[in-house]
Amino acid sequence: MHNVLPQWTPRVPKWKLRRLYESDAEGILDTELLADIGMTLLLRCEDILTVQQAQMGEVVCPVCRSQGVGSLLPRAEKLHCPLCGWSVSWRSYRQSYRRQQLNAGGAVETFRAYVKQFPKAKSDLEKMQAIDRLIHEFHYSLRQQPDQPTRSVGVNLIEGNLSSVMEFLEGLSYNAAWEAKVQVASLAGSVR
Numbered sequence: 176m177h178n179v180l181p182q183w184t185p186r187v188p189k190w191k192l193r194r195l196y197e198s199d200a201e202g203i204l205d206t207e208l209l210a211d212i213g214m215t216l217l218l219r220c221e222d223i224l225t226v227q228q229a230q231m232g233e234v235v236c237p238v239c240r241s242q243g244v245g246s247l248l249p250r251a252e253k254l255h256c257p258l259c260g261w262s263v264s265w266r267s268y269r270q271s272y273r274r275q276q277l278n279a280g281g282a283v284e285t286f287r288a289y290v291k292q293f294p295k296a297k298s299d300l301e302k303m304q305a306i307d308r309l310i311h312e313f314h315y316s317l318r319q320q321p322d323q324p325t326r327s328v329g330v331n332l333i334e335g336n337l338s339s340v341m342e343f344l345e346g347l348s349y350n351a352a353w354e355a356k357v358q359v360a361s362l363a364g365s366v367r
């Protein structure tokens with residue numbers, strides 16, 4: 176149990192997302208890929224929130240998932256889980272998430288919303304919507320705050336550097352066939 180570090184979920188590769196959107200646009204949605212990406216993003220968002228909590232002094236034990244392990248202060252030397260005996264230095268723990276694009280920055284609510292919404296999404300359309308909303312959130316915040324584009328939701332979730340992820344998302348948003356479906360669905364809803 177000693178020196179075990181959390182296994183952070185890697186970001187989603189671009190090719191997977193592209194294939195998902197293409198399959199959707201072609202009307203043969205790859206539901207396996209949808210579930211796969213949706214789950215990866217869920218774990219990734221949870222990791223981001225876990226790191227955010229840790230930075231505020233609330234570390235979750237990576238072994239038994241106990242909350243609030245030890246009394247963590249920025250200078251505390253050792254993290255210790257009284258339940259399962261896990262322990263690691265705060266320094267190693269902190270290094271495990273450095274440069275992993277796991278900082279929530281100003282988008283905590285965005286990640287929280289996805290963690291809440293995705294598991295509740297029943298239909299493929301709802302799942303697709305939740306994913307699309309999440310990864311494009313960064314576009315909107317960029318437009319609203321053009322002065323603060325240094326960090327973005329997309330880079331937290333999709334492999335690549337800021338500019339390559341931005342370019343990728345631009346391409347995807349033109350291809351969002353589900354938007355038409357949502358309109359049809361909401362029109363159908365309003366007719367009822």
Ligand SMILES: [Zn+2]
Nearest residue numbers: 236239256259
């Ligand atoms: Zn534990």
